[in-house]
Amino acid sequence: MKNVISTLAPIIKSGAGMAAILYVALYIAYAAVEKSALSTYAFNDLLNNTAPLAIAAAGGTLIILIRGFDLSVAGVISLVNVVLATYPLEGPGGAVASLGISLAIGCAIGLLNGILVAYGGFQAVAVTLATMILTLGLSLVVLDAPGGHVADWLSENLTDTIAGVPSSGIVLAIVVAFWLFIRRTDFGIALYAVGQDDHAAALSGIKVQRTLCLAFVIAGGLYALAGYMLSAQTATGNPTSGNSLLLLTFAAIALGGTSFRGGLGGLTGSIIGAASLMLLQKLLFSVGAQSFYIGLLQGLVMILAVGLMNAADRIRMRRA
Secondary structure, rough: OOOHHHHHHHHHHHOOHHHHHHHHHHHHHHHHOHHHHHHHHHHHHHHHHHHHHHHHHHHHHHHOOOOOOOOOOOHHHHHHHHHHHHHOOOOHHHHHHHHHHHHHHHHHHHHHHHHHHHHOOHHHHHEEEEEHHHHHHHHHHHHHHHHHHHOOHHHHHHHEOOOEEEEHHHHHHHHHHHHHOOOOOOHHHHHHHHHHOOOHHHHHOOOHHHHHHHHHHHHHHHHHHHHHHHHHHHHEEEEOHHHHHHHHHHHHHHHOOOOOOOOOOOOHHHHHHHHHHHEEEEEHHHHHHHHHHHHHHHHHHHHHHHHHHHHHHHHHHHOO
């Protein structure tokens, strides 16, 4: 068994590679039990379901990379959702304005988290738990019960295709391209350095506090984008809409190979991990599994992913 894990260690370490293998295996199984699995409609539907979780996991990955933990994802998604459902802005211009409002909400919460953690010295878990409670409370103030109506233009166009390409796929491609860009910047290098050893990073001239704060701001913006995409899907508001994505966000991150010790992993793996979790749901629904078994299997997959990742880490440390 140890030899098998040693052989697979490079794939497991890459994160995205391990998640991609799992996704392909799940899709083969899904296609075997669902005749329409290879249709354009099924693929677009799967992308639509995947987008909110994948984008939320991308944001959470930034914080995990710096050895933090961000619980505010659920609150930001919920707050963005109820704002869009309570104050719908129609047309393309309205969609752009709604996106701007959403990003402003997410980045503001991220900035608050970043200032308190980076410059205030507070623990990330405590701060983000507080901001999650705050944003969930604000969500109830804006909309005290499920309801409202998201702009028709937004819900129709972001769940459809543009020139034959699924809109959700375009958004996810933009997120991946954004990550590939920043990963090669000084900020991207600093993310990994701070996550591996913040003291050594500071001694090497990296501005640790600024890196931490900026990571929270970008993460908040990604959570807001996730809420934006979720709103387009549901076409309505719910003050607790983000709660169901909270645990799945961290499951996707773990499945994507990002180490919770910090400094190892990336957004691409988390996005594929999120896609695998949603595909697993589709597969289990297709075979008639009850919701209890869906959560159980998702938890088992996450445990397996973390176990393989820890085994690969131990092998890597022994070889170092």
